[in-house]
Amino acid sequence: MIEVVDLVKHYRASDGSVVRAVDGISFAVAAGEMVGLLGANGAGKTTTLRVLATLLTPTSGTAFVGGRDVRTDPVGVRRRLGYVSATTGVPDRLTPREVFDSFGRLHGLDPAVRAARVERLLDVLDLRSCAERPAGRLSSGQRQRVSVGRALVHDPPALVLDEPTSALDVIGSRDLLALLGDLRTEGHAILLSTHRLHEIENRCDRFVVIHGGRVVAAGTREDLVAAAPAGGPPTLEAAFFAAIESPAVGGGA
């Protein structure tokens, strides 16, 4: 459902130098699968997710969502993708119902389908009680749920989330991850990045670790733990550190 192929993204820094934010990474996420994209700050996670969301154009290589190429059919990709990031906000002066409805219109949903989808999202995301309250007066958790609902309103088969729990408390994070688990069960392909490894350690099917713009490790939790040097704790966090600090990993962000 989501496929990244030899993706390269270079920026030109203000001093004129070239920054290799993503330097030839490849991975895939199948339908009904939840994959965690891990990496330190500056590793290239956000750039990768922004390319998938068609917000950035690849320097070379490409990515596919639902079989649509981000380079040649960005609108097709957007129809099949829901995207949420930690910095994604919601319009302060619109209510959750209006946010869902306006994005349903943007996606061209028929009025009846749109209305049904809005009501379902209000229930699923537990926003019914604040459905008519302007988003500016909602709590951080409620706003994040509105943001997720906005990304789901067109029922996309693929979902990309960039640090979706970073602004949430423990309860909010638990609820959101539980929702994502339900969506995976329904058949959505989910790719999410986070720094809170313990939250997703037992929720994701697979992990992709990137460092310096390159994939340095990939596989299930067990694969990563097994690949780590012996003697350390058998946790995802230890495996992550082992992957990015391995002598074989050159360069940096």
Next chain:
Amino acid sequence: MTTTDGGRQGSLRAALAIARRDLVEFVRDRRTLIVALILPVAMYPMLALSTALGLRTAATEIQAERAPTRIAVALVGDGAAALAGRITAVDAASGTAPRPVWPAAIRLDVVAAAEAKRMVEAGEADVWLEVPADCGRLLDESGTVVLPVHWSDKRPPAARVQDQFTAVMTAVADEARQRRLAAAGVPAAFLEPLRLEFPQEAAAAAAPKQIVPIVAGGVLVLLAVLTLTGAFYPAIDAIAGEKERGTIETLLIAPCAARDIVCGKFLAVFTITLATLIVNVASIGATAAVAGRYLPAGLSLALPRGVAWPAVVGVVAFTGLAALASATCLAVTTAAKSGKEAQNTLTPVILLVSALAGTALLPGMRAASPMAAVPFAGQVLVARTAFDEAGGGVIGPLAATLVSSLLLTWLLLGATASMLTDEDILFRGPDAATRGLARPGRRDQPTVVEGIVPLVAGLAALWYAQGLTPDDLTLAIPLQQLLTVLGPLALALWWQRVNRVRTFSFRWPWSRSPAGGGRGAAAAVGGAALVGAGVFGLGAAALLAVKGTSLSAEAEDLNRRLLGLMLARPTWLAWCLMAVVPAVCEELLFRGWVLAAFTSGGRSGWRLTAAVIAQAACFALFHLLPERMPQTFALGLAVGAMTLATRSILPAIVCHLVHNSMPLALVTLAGGREAVAAAVEAGDSIGGLAGIPPWAVAAAAVGTVCGIAMLVAGTRAARAADPARSGEP
């Protein structure tokens, strides 16, 4: 998924969905409502009330200034009594034939000189007169009575006292003149061989004076600025506000193109701006209806043929202005990352729009001129003309201003869409102002903002150069080019570390193509030379056809100085100053720096078109004189297009050089410098240039077409020979 069709229908659906969403947000923003609705409702009545009260006060003061007053005159000398008698008689006669200026009462005192001086110093008399002894005889017989009039230096008589005293003494002189004519047996009509009578004068004087044409200009400028402010907050909220709230990404990942998003946002901003305009117009109308009661007597807000038609013309013209204002505010705020940054970028726009709108009030501005197409000035000018002339003769200018508004709106929205998806703008860090004094990194071409900076500096320098440079063009031209073109360009070039070869297109024409080389370069240079000559000929013919020989004083002065340069200096020096120096300097700035900056965002067809039009407009503006702007704009279009087509600045320099060399060539054709100098001395038109013969116009047209054909053929050959460029515009 259940979605409707894509394509054009999908674009419209997306744009309408965004417009609807943004409108809901706008109307829930208190600032928008205050600026769009409450400000106009409150402002016009307050302005009208203060203006009307001011007018009434001024009218009362003027009336008091003209009101008859008591004047006191002290008469000194042996003839004082006789003159006092004459004055008394004239004053008595004025009761039967009232005069417009006459005192309410005259007090006459025949006294000694010392007493007269004391009286004026004490304020008991306004003036004192020295009356000669034979005053009465001289008045009756012949000669001129000289009457020295004295007053106190410390207490000079008021202006109305002086006027009324002068009127009395003039009446005494008239009476004496009548006596002399009667004594000589000459009829009174002898001194009045002709008298003009104006039967309507009384009716016209009785009719109230219409003040709409007087105040319309100021009100229209205010309306233009307030209409712009209607777009202010919605535009800030539309894109910069979305970035600040972190919601812009949610729109950019919607299944539509960036232009659809921009169209939706434009529709929302335009709706609010239009609402602002409508509320403003309604407030003006309601205020005017009431303001009549507060006006002083003799003033009226009515127009002879009514205000309906001028109002319709004004609203239509200002609808274009509202669209342009919305697009301008959106374009200017798109690069901002926060509301505060957007407000900072909009502040100079308000000043610029106010200045542009204000130019429509300058004397001599007419709607039937290229000014009608100037943004923000044209709309005010057309509406003002409609009120001045009760709506007559404004259809053409109205169409011109609407077309101009639509074209500029389209260009601005295209630029907005381009900036909206620009990765550097979208994801750059905190405001770049934090490193304002740090030199930017090396890059291939300057950015749009960096391209505009030397232009603005050059325009400012142009103002000083106009005042500081000497009259003699031998010094003025190099100094002006140095101050306004080379200086700002050198500073920009030093500060911005760009690739100079790419920025200035320092290459031979089509040098990267296998079809380039000597023949290609020769074809490009030859074509450019023909276009330069042709544009000059066609431009001169068009100017003569439209304006005739009645140019503005500034244009006449420039022509005189250029002619002086051509006739008084060696031909090689005049050629260098008129053609070589401007061609090289201005092409480096406009077709080098500015064009590179305007094309830095990408090389798609519409972007290149917009860049060529924008730099040509800047080039025309740089030449200041309105008469020269159409021709310089056309030249700017031609050289801009050929620079992009040939990827070389050389054809542009050659084209400009030939264009500017044409006046010297014409002097040669007209018989040489001596013959032209003799013709000028004799007062003839310069070598018969008052009218360009049809054959010359035809030759210019043929030259232009041939030149364009050579350039197009060369470009096609270059593309055909270089498949890598075949997809480029």
